Amino acid sequence: MRSWLNNIQWCVWCWDTLIIWAIKKAFSDLGIESHNRVVVSWVWCSGKAxxxxxxxxxxxxxxxxxxxATWVKMANPNLTVLATWGDGDWYGIWMWHFIHACKRDLDITYIVMDNENYALTTGQASPTTPIWAKTKTTPEWNISEPFDPIWIAEKAGCxxxxxxxSxxxxxxxxIIKEAITHKGFSIVNIHQACPSFKRW
Ligand SMILES: Cc1ncc(C[n+]2csc(CCOP(=O)(O)OP(=O)(O)O)c2C)c(N)n1
Ligand code: SF4
Ligand SMILES: [Mg+2]
Incomplete structure (x- = not known):
């Protein structure tokens, strides 16, 4: 455990660390060895997972x-495929992937590290930022209601x-273990603190 903690480049006290710790523990509790699983992500704070x-x-x-992740699962359905994504990317920039993944229902687990802001780009409002929150792009307060990702996922067929x-x-x-063992597309939206940019 010490070795992976030493490699971490997130801010001190970033709660992303707790989330990946829980994912690692879930894999180990379920006996899913590293050669039988693939973890997929892309850029941003949570992308380093x-x-x-x-x-x-x-x-x-x-x-x-x-x-x-879809390609990996289709190439080898025996693999456990887990992907991590941020709230800004998943519910904002790449929203269409979210809707179609719910509808397609492939056996992939999605972990959304929801810190309610675009953290990598230093704290802009995201689709899950609370209505009253001050951010770089909402200097007075956020004027739009955050949307409910769980409701949207269910409506889209998840x-x-x-x-x-966290x-x-x-x-x-x-919950992560349940999601991994669920046969079909599963989403876990994990609320997390971002000590550097989340002030609410
Ligand atoms: C189409 C597009 N617009 C803007 C960016 C710049 N960008 C990279 S990471 C990021 C923030 C991502 O926020 P989130 O998904 O919430 O992840 P976090 O850093 O908070 O973990 C943005 C806006 C981008 N990569 N692609
Ligand atoms: S900016 Fe926020 S989410 Fe990103 S590493 Fe720092 S504390 Fe974590
Ligand atoms: Mg975010």
Missing amino acids: SQYIDWYAAETLHGRTLPF RFAKRAD IKFAEMKD
């Missing part, structure tokens, strides 16, 4: 986490969409 969860891992092209909170480690890990 794939570098910290033993092999096999892929940090893919801009916004193409899901197409890459049969497993759950929330978790402060409740054991519960978060159990």
